[in-house]
Amino acid sequence: MGDPAPAARLRPARREIRFGEALTPLQGLARSALTAGPAIGWVTLFLLLPLLGIVLFSVLTRGPYGELQLPFTFGSYSRLAGFGLFGFDPQYPLIILRSVVLAAGTTAVCLLAAFPLAFFIAGLPGRAKGIALTLVVIPFWTNLLIRTYAWQILFAPDALLTRAAVAVGLAEEGMPLYPSAFAVYVGMLCAYLPFLVLPLYTAVEKIDWSIAEAASDLGADGRRVFRHAILPQVMPGMVAGMILVFVPATGQFVIPDLLGGAKTVLIGNAIQQQFGASRDWPFGSAIALVAMALVLLGLWLQTRTAGKRGEEGLL
Amino acid sequence: MKGPVLATAESRRVLEDAPSAIEIEGVSRSFGDFKALDAVSLRIRQGELFSLLGPSGCGKTTLLRIIGGLDLADDGVVRIGGVDARAIPAHKRPVNTVFQSYALFPHLNVRDNVAFGLRMKKVPEREVAARVARALELVQIGGFADRKPLQLSGGQKQRVALARALVNEPQVLLLDEPLGALDLKLRKELQVELLSLQRRLGITFVFVTHDQEEALVLSDRIAVMRAGRIEQLGPAHALYERPRNRFVGSFLGEVNLVEGTVERTAPGEFVAVTALGPLRAETRPGDPAPYGKVTLAIRPEKVRMVTDGTPGENRAQATVEAVIYIGSESHYQLRAGELRFTAYAMNARATSRELREGERVQVELPASALIVLED
Numbered sequence: 060m061g062d063p064a065p066a067a068r069l070r071p072a073r074r075e076i077r078f079g080e081a082l083t084p085l086q087g088l089a090r091s092a093l094t095a096g097p098a099i100g101w102v103t104l105f106l107l108l109p110l111l112g113i114v115l116f117s118v119l120t121r122g123p124y125g126e127l128q129l130p131f132t133f134g135s136y137s138r139l140a141g142f143g144l145f146g147f148d149p150q151y152p153l154i155i156l157r158s159v160v161l162a163a164g165t166t167a168v169c170l171l172a173a174f175p176l177a178f179f180i181a182g183l184p185g186r187a188k189g190i191a192l193t194l195v196v197i198p199f200w201t202n203l204l205i206r207t208y209a210w211q212i213l214f215a216p217d218a219l220l221t222r223a224a225v226a227v228g229l230a231e232e233g234m235p236l237y238p239s240a241f242a243v244y245v246g247m248l249c250a251y252l253p254f255l256v257l258p259l260y261t262a263v264e265k266i267d268w269s270i271a272e273a274a275s276d277l278g279a280d281g282r283r284v285f286r287h288a289i290l291p292q293v294m295p296g297m298v299a300g301m302i303l304v305f306v307p308a309t310g311q312f313v314i315p316d317l318l319g320g321a322k323t324v325l326i327g328n329a330i331q332q333q334f335g336a337s338r339d340w341p342f343g344s345a346i347a348l349v350a351m352a353l354v355l356l357g358l359w360l361q362t363r364t365a366g367k368r369g370e371e372g373l374l
Numbered sequence: 375m376k377g378p379v380l381a382t383a384e385s386r387r388v389l390e391d392a393p394s395a396i397e398i399e400g401v402s403r404s405f406g407d408f409k410a411l412d413a414v415s416l417r418i419r420q421g422e423l424f425s426l427l428g429p430s431g432c433g434k435t436t437l438l439r440i441i442g443g444l445d446l447a448d449d450g451v452v453r454i455g456g457v458d459a460r461a462i463p464a465h466k467r468p469v470n471t472v473f474q475s476y477a478l479f480p481h482l483n484v485r486d487n488v489a490f491g492l493r494m495k496k497v498p499e500r501e502v503a504a505r506v507a508r509a510l511e512l513v514q515i516g517g518f519a520d521r522k523p524l525q526l527s528g529g530q531k532q533r534v535a536l537a538r539a540l541v542n543e544p545q546v547l548l549l550d551e552p553l554g555a556l557d558l559k560l561r562k563e564l565q566v567e568l569l570s571l572q573r574r575l576g577i578t579f580v581f582v583t584h585d586q587e588e589a590l591v592l593s594d595r596i597a598v599m600r601a602g603r604i605e606q607l608g609p610a611h612a613l614y615e616r617p618r619n620r621f622v623g624s625f626l627g628e629v630n631l632v633e634g635t636v637e638r639t640a641p642g643e644f645v646a647v648t649a650l651g652p653l654r655a656e657t658r659p660g661d662p663a664p665y666g667k668v669t670l671a672i673r674p675e676k677v678r679m680v681t682d683g684t685p686g687e688n689r690a691q692a693t694v695e696a697v698i699y700i701g702s703e704s705h706y707q708l709r710a711g712e713l714r715f716t717a718y719a720m721n722a723r724a725t726s727r728e729l730r731e732g733e734r735v736q737v738e739l740p741a742s743a744l745i746v747l748e749d
Contacts, residue, residue, distance in 0.1 A: 272444050273477035275464045277542065278494035284465075287490070291481040 117344035125338025135345035151329070155350065158326040161315065162308035165247040169255045169304050170297075172248060177259040177293075181266075195256050203250060207317045210246050211237060214318075238320025246314040251307070255300035262296025298361065306354050326350045392419040394456065395546050395578040396441060401450030402602075403436050410436040412602035413450070418546075423572050423579045425589040428599035429625070434582045435474075435550055437599075441580065442548050443467045455545050465494070470539035471548040474555070476531045478523040484510070484534050485519040491542040509541035512571070529560045536571075546578045553588065565591050586626045590614060598622050614673075616658070619748045623671050630677065630715035631747075632670045632739075639663045643741065646670060649713045650690040655744035669747040676743035677717035679706065679729065680736040688739045694729050704728065708737060 082090065117135055122128045139151045180191045198206060213220045214236035221236050236242055266289060274288035290297075312327030324332075326346060333343030396418040403411040411433045418424045426434035439445035440452060443464030452459045459467060470491065478487050488509055492502045510516045513533040523531060532552060539547055552568075553561045569592055572579050583589050589596050590610050597607040598621075606618045617623035620631065634646035634653065643656050646668055655670060657663065680689065692710040699721075706717045706729060717737065721728075729735055 267475075267477070269473055269475050269477040270479060272464075273471070273473055273479070273538075274490070274494075276442055276444065276469075276471045277491035277538070278465045279490075280463075280465050283494065288479065291479070 113344045113347060116340050117348055119341050121339045121341050125340070127340055135342045136349075138342060139345050139349060151346070154324050154329050155326060155353070157323060158309050158350070159353070161243075161247070161311075161325065162305050164244065165251055165308045165311075166255075166301050166305045168244055168248050169252050170301065172252055173255040173259050173300065176252075176256055177263045180256075180260055181263040192257075192260070195253050198249060199253060203313065204317075206249060207246050207314050210242065210249070210318055214242050237318050238322070240319065242318040243315050246318045247308065247311065250311075250314060251304040254303040254307075255297075258296040258300040258303065259293060260296075262293040266292050298365075302358065302361075305357070309350060309354060392421055394418065394453070395420040395422075396580065397451070397453040397456075398437070398441075399451040399453075401437070401440060401447045401452060403433075403440065403445065403447050409602050411440070411447070414599075414602070414604055415450075416597055416604060416607060418578060418580060419595075420578055421576050422594040423569070423581060423592055425581045425583060425593040425596045426599060427583055427586060427589040427596050427625070428605075429584055431601075432599040433602040434584075434599050438471070438548050438550055438580060438582050441546070442469055442471045444471070468545040469548055470542050470544040471550065472532075472535045472539050472552045474551045476523075476535040478531060478534055478538070480523050483520050483522055484515065484526070487523070487534055488538045488541050490538065495542075505541055506537075509537040512540065513537045513567075528556050529564065532556065532564065536568075540571075540575070540577070544577065546580060549579060549581045551582055551584070554583075554585075561588070568592065590626070598625060600625075616745060617671065617747070620669070620671075623745070623747060628674050628716060629671045630674060632672070632713065632715075633667065634670055635667055636665050639665070649711055650739070653688050653739060653744065654741045655746065656741045657746065661746070664746050669749065671745045671747050672715075672739050672743050674705070674716040675718040676740060677708075677715065678738040678740065679717055679719060680738055681729075683736065686738065688741055688744075689736050690739075692735055692737045694731055694733045694735055697729060697731055699728075708735070710737065 116127060118131045118133060119127045120130060120132055120134070141147050141149045141152050176195075180188060180195075183191055212218060215221060224236060270292065271284050271288040274284045279287055310327045310330075312325045312331070315323060315325055316328065330343050330346050330350075333339045333346065337343075394417050396416075398414055398416050400413045400415055401411055402409070402413050414433070414437060426437060428434050436445060440447050441454070441459075443459065443462065447460070454462075454468060479490065482490070485506055488506045489502050492505060497505070506519075507516070510519055513536050515530060515533045515537065518526065518530060518534075523534070526534065532555075535552070549568075553564055556564065565588060568579075581589070581592060593610045595607065595609050596613050598605045598613060600621055606613055606622045613622060614626050617626060617629070620629075623629040632648045632650060632653070634648035637645045637647050637652065639645075642659070643654060644664055645652050645654050646664075647653075648670065653670065680686075690710050692708040694706055695709050695714070696707040698705040698707070701721070703718050703720045706719065708715055708717060
């Protein structure tokens with residue numbers, strides 16, 4: 060007889076698991092545990108467990124000295140909804156609303172600035188593109204507090220910026236530009252713009268311009284070319300950037316404090332206050348959870364509408 | 375309509391009396407130092423299928439884009455339907471384009487892609503639905519109306535792109551290498567369909583291609599372009615049978631060249647001395663009589679191979695150097711002295727004796743098949 064079939068000769072003595080080979084359920088489980096295990100462990104240890112802790116804290120009662128104790132109660136939540144010891148007081152709903160408005164405003168301002176910037180950078184020649192992107196990212200290299208204090212100096216009564224504003228009639232002589240809503244939004248824009256510019260730029264860079272030409276060829280004027288041929292192409296990048304700005308902006312309170320004069324309470328400093336000075340962990344946990352729930356609700360709504368349009372959502 | 379309409383010599387129309395669909399006068403376009411179009415002028419007649427043929431970089435796509443308004447000429451006039459179109463932006467021109475990459479809207483399904491142009495023109499939605507349905511039927515893709523472009527094959531995308539342009543009933547349809555991305559078999563099928571569609575609708579088609587066979591199959595007339603200029607313009611068969619110069623001759627199929635010196639001329643004919651001996655060639659009425667050094671050209675299928683050994687006009691001895699058998703015909707590479715040339719012969723008869731390599735053969739270059747080239 061001749062040699063055995065080549066395949067038989069080449070078969071290794073011990074069975075090994077190779078890629079693409081069918082696995083028994085047990086083998087599959089073992090491999091999944093090996094590859095995904097560390098990540099799952101990390102998330103469980105540092106995200107899931109603390110989150111469960113917060114959920115637990117939020118339904119406990121604050122003791123006389125700020126300690127956590129039984130009984131379980133939804134008191135923190137009803138207080139957050141405005142039903143405190145002295146009847147209805149919309150203080151906390153207003154705090155949440157204020158934070159959401161600030162975050163939405165920040166997102167809008169960033170969007171207005173990011174669109175022209177992203178198209179401008181994408182239109183630059185190769186080398187200049189890299190330099191421009193570096194310039195966008197450079198503010199990240201400075202601490203947020205230092206950046207924000209820098210704005211205070213720039214907005215001081217005798218600073219160049221303030222004098223320029225006075226000269227064109229935008230400010231009064233001898234008055235600083237901060238604290239003001241304007242200063243807050245400048246600070247927020249400065250802090251969050253890169254989060255929107257970078258994903259938007261990536262989307263703009265990938266635009267298929269022949270689709271814009273097709274729209275124009277089919278009778279769309281400039282505005283409608285943008286609406287129907289450009290915007291749909293950059294939509295995923297734009298929405299991702301908006302989320303990257305909106306979500307952290309809802310929790311931001313350092314910039315509004317430093318540039319807005321520390322007069323307003325936002326979700327961020329409300330939580331900080333409860334876990335710090337007030338030592339009311341159940342209430343602080345409740346605020347944190349509600350804020351998170353609101354953000355998740357927003358993302359879910361976005362995903363649902365995107366799904367209806369046949370696009371991919373963020374969740 | 376039943377069965378494909380083929381562009382046989384009979385079906386090709388000479389639309390000489392037809393009014394102009396497009397007039398191009400002295401159009402130039404440069405990109406930096408590169409001259410894409412160099413004072414190009416041409417007239418495209420209403421209802422004809424006109425091809426711009428040339429190698430890549432010859433300016434054919436630039437010219438198409440200038441007609442469509444997607445690019446602007448540096449100089450020259452473009453008229454569409456007799457109207458100066460220079461100041462009309464792309465979205466208001468009565469032309470539509472089928473793009474090489476199809477450029478379908480990826481976020482819209484087939485139906486909405488096709489409806490796009492009508493919606494931009496604010497056509498009532500009920501009419502849009504009817505016209506879109508008709509356009510989809512026209513290109514035989516009615517069953518795919520709800521699919522997204524990503525779910526379509528290349529040929530299907532091509533049909534959608536065609537429907538999306540045709541639904542607007544443009545005066546002129548511009549096609550930029552529409553079949554370039556498809557495999558050969560599908561390309562041939564769609565060529566036949568495009569032609570049949572053009573004949574049925576009567577819309578002027580301007581077709582850009584670098585595929586000479588495609589241009590020959592489809593076109594009423596062809597403009598062969600090179601380096602931003604039109605080398606020759608005419609009916610498909612005229613370009614093939616009477617190329618003006620080497621470039622046109624070799625771009626449209628294969629051509630054998632023989633250098634020679636004119637010895638004597640007579641009305642309608644002349645004799646030139648060449649490496650193959652004296653060759654008599656017929657000139658066409660109106661052609662100037664050639665003199666001095668000339669380049670004669672002959673298509674490989676016009677070269678006759680004679681094995682009976684009898685001497686005759688325009689005959690010479692040659693050796694078969696190679697035989698390439700391609701089924702329906704065989705290509706013979708021949709050598710006569712220093713001159714190498716090619717002959718095609720149909721393998722029409724089952725018993726036809728095949729010439730073998732190294733065999734001696736007599737070739738005949740018929741006087742009526744010899745063409746005088748300008749260079």
